[in-house]
Amino acid sequence: xxxxxxxxxxxxxxxxxxxxxxxxxxxxxxxxxxxxxxxxxxxxxxxxxxxxxxxxxxxxxxxxxxxxxxxxxxxxxxxxxxxxxxxxxxxxxxxxxxxxxxxxxxxxxxxxxxxxxxxxxxxxxxxxxxxxxxx
Numbered sequence: 102x103x104x105x106x107x108x109x110x111x112x113x114x115x116x117x118x119x120x121x122x123x124x125x126x127x128x129x130x131x132x133x134x135x136x137x138x139x140x141x142x143x144x145x146x147x148x149x150x151x152x153x154x155x156x157x158x159x160x161x162x163x164x165x166x167x168x169x170x171x172x173x174x175x176x177x178x179x180x181x182x183x184x185x186x187x188x189x190x191x192x193x194x195x196x197x198x199x200x201x202x203x204x205x206x207x208x209x210x211x212x213x214x215x216x217x218x219x220x221x222x223x224x225x226x227x228x229x230x231x232x233x234x235x236x
Contacts, residue, residue, distance in 0.1 A: 102161060111162030111211075114152065115172065118206035119145050122199070144187070145203075148179025165215060169208035177203055 117187035127134045150156070152175030158168045177200050185191045 103160065105159075106163045108159040111168075112159070113214075114130055114210060115149065115153070116146070118210070119149050119176065119203070122202055122206060125202075126199075130133055142188070144183035144189070145176055145180035147183060147235050149176040151179055163214055165208050165211035169211040171206040173204050176207060 120138070120142055123145060124134050127137055127141055149172065152172040154174060156168055156171040160170055161167045177196075180199070181191050181196055202218055
């Protein structure tokens with residue numbers, strides 16, 4: 102069972118990454134981040150919220166496959182659909198870049214956290230143990 106603290110932390114990390122994605126996009130086009138951030142971010146934030154609900158992400162918030170992949174797919178697809186529905190650009194190059202960046206942001210940090218967790222939770226081999234004598 103996952104603690105609500107872990108789920109809230111994961112929700113916060115994901116939300117921050119979606120906002121960073123939108124801000125970075127605005128900066129890369131030399132646009133004012135503060136003025137247009139909401140315009141760029143809201144379609145992805147809305148789709149991201151739907152992704153969290155549909156994937157029931159709070160049940161396994163750190164799982165890259167069970168949670169990260171569906172949240173990512175819904176965020177990208179839903180964000181693009183909302184952008185198209187509101188007359189914002191959805192050029193193929195933007196879709197590709199958004200898909201890659203959001204994959205790294207929404208799936209990548211979970212995979213990295215899992216690797217770090219496994220690495221820091223390995224049991225040290227005791228002197229004289231069976232693991233040491235094999236060979």
